Every structure is written in C-alpha cells, then in structure tokens.
Amino acid sequence: MKRRAGEREKELKKKKLLEELGENRLPYLTPADADFHQLWKTKYSKLIFRKSDMVPEELHQMVQESFLTLREHNCFFQDLVRIKGKDFLTPVSRILIGNPGCTYKYLNTRLFTVPWPTEGYNIKYCNPQIHDACKALMRLNDYLHIEAVKALQAQNLFETKEIKDTTVIDREQSFATSLTEQGSVSKVQSGVCVPEDDRSLKNRTSYNLTLLNYMDPLQMLYLKQEPYFGMGNMAVSWHHDENLVERSVVAVYSYSCEDSAIEESNEQELKGRDPAVWHVGLKVAWDIETPGLAIPLHQGDIYLMLDDLNMTHQHCVLAGLSPRFSSTHRVADSSRGTLEYILGQCELALQNLQTDSDSMALSLKSLEAAVVKQVEEIHNEVEFEWLRQFWFQGKRYLTCTDWWLKPMAKLEEFWRKMEIMTSLVLSEVRKEQQIEEQRNETISCFLLLLKERQKLRKEWTARKWNSPVSCLSS
Secondary structure, rough: OOHHHHHHHHHHHHHHHHHHHHOOOOOEEOOOOOOOOHHHHHHOOOOOEEEEHHHHHHHHHHHHHHHHHHHHOOOOEEEEEEOOOEEEEEEEEEEEEEEEOOEEEEEEEEEEOOEOOOOOOOOOOOOHHHHHHHHHHHHHHHHHHHHHHHHHHHHHHHHHHHHHHHHHHHHHHOOHHHHHHHHHHHHHHHHHHHHHHHHHHHHHOOOEEHHHHHHOOHHHHOEEEOOOOOEEEEEEEEEEOOOOOOOOOEEEEEEEOHHOOOOOOOOOOOOOOOOOOEEEEEEEOOOOOOOOOOEEEEEEOOOOOOOHHHHHHHHEEEEOOOEEEEEEEEEEEOOOHHHHHHHHHHHHHHHHHEEEOOOOOEEEOOOOOOHHHHHHHHHHHHHHHHHHHHHHOOOOHHHOOOOOOOHHHHHHHHHHHHHHHHHHHHHHOOOOOOOOOHHHHHHHHHHHHHHHHHHHHHHHHHHHHHOOOHHHHO
C-alpha cells in the first residue's frame, strides 16, 4: 500500500511539473557552458566525478574484460518490472553480482546476486571465466569503497571549514550578535560536521552488491525522450535509487565502447549535449527553477553520489550511440533482503508447529490471533517476495552459477510446512472448543491474509501468462 501511494504521489508530481512547463523546456548545462562548473559547485556539489586517467590501468583492464566476458556468456537479461500494475521490459539488460545471499529489489522486481568469490562459501561457477569476471568486479568494489570513504571525509572537512569560516565572519559583525550566533553554530558543528567515526563511514560505503547494466542503443527499436529538458534519448528515466541504506554512497563505473561506434560530434554550433555520447543527467527533484546538468561519460569514468544526493536529486542515463556497460555499486538495505533474513523468518514461523512423538501427527502450539497472523504474513512473504520472484525469472541465474538452487529448495520445504500450518488453522477454527471472542479474532486476521494470498496468486499467474517470452525463457 505504501509503495502504491508513493507511485501515485510521483505521478501527480510529474503531471504537475509537465503542466507547469507546457510546451517549454527547462534549461540544462553541459561542460561546454560557461556557468557549468559554478552550477555544479552550488547545486550539485555532492556529485563527485573521477576521470578515467585517475583510475589504475590494471583495474580498467580487468573490469572491462569482465564486462565483455559476461556479455559473451549471455549473462545480461532485461528485467520485467512492474509499474502501476503493468509489466514492462527494461531497455537496459542487467545482472546483479555481490555478497552471497543478497538481493536487490527495484520496481517490484527482486534480483538475486550471482555471488562473487567469498571466503567461507562454496560457489561453483559454470565457467572459470565467469569466476574471474566476478572476482574482478569484487576488486572494483573494494577500490570504490576506498574512493567513497575518501570522498566523504573530504566532504566533511569542507563542511567543517565552511562553518568555521561563517563563525569568524559572524564574530566580526558584533560582539553581542556573535555571542548568540556562536551557540547556534556550535550546535550545527556538533550535529553535522564533527568528523564521522569509522563505523558510520563503513556503513555508508561498504558495498554489498553491484548492479551491472548493458545496452546497445542501435539495437533498440525505441527509446523514451527526456521530457523536462529536451536532453534526447534516455536509457534510464529520471529516478531515485531504491532500497539503499540511508545516505549511503552510490558509486558508478562507466564503460562505453567508443572505439566501435560513431565518434563525438565536432560541430562547433552543437547546442546541448552531444547525442553521440553517453551522459548522466541530474536535476533537483521536482524543481523547475534550477537548471539540470548533463555530464558526458567516457571509457572508465567514475562518479559518486554522496550523502543525501540520491534523495534530494534525481538522475537519469542519456543514451549515446555506442554500446555501454556500467557497474553501479550500492549499499543495499539488507534488513529484509538477505537469505539469512528470510530463513530466520521461516524458522520463527515454524516454531508454532509441533510433532506428536508417538503418532507423528502435526499440530499448532498456539491459535492466538497474533501468532497466527505472524505465521501467515511470513507464509506470504516467502512465497511472493522470494519463491515466485526467483522462479518467475526462469533459469537466468543458471547461466552463471547454481548457488541459489539449494537455498530455494530449503525455502520451498519451509513453505510446504507453512501450507500445512494454514490447513491446521482452518481445521482448528471450525471446532467449537475455543472461546468465541478469541476464535472470531483469529478468523478475522486469518481471512484477511488468505484473501491477500489468493489475490497475489491470481496476479502472479496472470503475469506468467501475459509476460514477454524473452523474459520467461531466459
């Protein structure tokens, strides 16, 4: 419900913004514009850019080879995402690589990591080259973690200096005023600009996965046009990245195969961004006053989105003419999105199931409404957030590894026991031994969750038969 309300709110904001614009377009700047760097400094200062020559050449070579290896082994897939109750195939093909057991959910679709080589885990890859590719991306992950920590430390020092400078100016204005203002500045310093401890920096930069993207624009029949600024073809529409640890840094490595496609335009009179070159676009969310930015992306360029930039701003990816890969490293919110979490939930639910030592008959320990509700909620979660999400995407993960098959078999085993528990609840509530008030409360919450389950099963069945063949057969 919260997600649907959020989607409606976004649509209303978008509609209002487009109505305000009418036939007009908002201004945006590129590096060719005189005010570009000033705008970046004042309105987009939490976007950090690293040109490719600042990255070790050995790392470039490893990462770019890993992209090509994964493409060669058909590891990239278009995702079937759900927006406003309808299914759409993404124009960009993707693969999720990261910590074993991690998942990442966006636009109602849960992706499951192809695990990178991790100590303590037995991960069998379908090909040694896929192992090497995952290992290279883990190396990139480590490098970007260090770069993100440095960037946050630099940001903290800059903000601290700014506040100290403001304090000095205020003191020079008047003694009386400075006494008042010093107190408020001290509060700001203690609340915002005290250097972060190592734990905070680690929490916001310890990437647990990377979402890899690939697209060849010349193979696409149609790409959406950027609607607010007239920036041209979009590979990825305006958005905030979802399901991340709050104020965590997003790090992106970009690799466009420029040598195999049309080169940049050399026309002096070209206005706006060069359509032959890939760009990242940025704008202040739902704002028509601040010009946007379009920043060109070349082989091996890196950009970091620091702190709350992903919340206060939106970004898009503007297509060029050459094929492009990117590796987008994230600190995904793992509170409900790991294998460890869902296995723990299943074990919690099964605590209400007992087996008679003599007859081996199964029965429920408790029929209290709160206990039944918790079990049935977990039942729905494991079915619709995990099992159906995994199998709906077909055998796509088997192109890289079979790592997820055993965990999924375990979840299916737990799910079958929860199906038995549902039947036991139905059997028990038909009996008259229970106190009527308690019985009615149990039935009431139980039926709500059963109705939700029935509705979701119908939706998933419809999705299966109505979805594009290319997604389901992958």
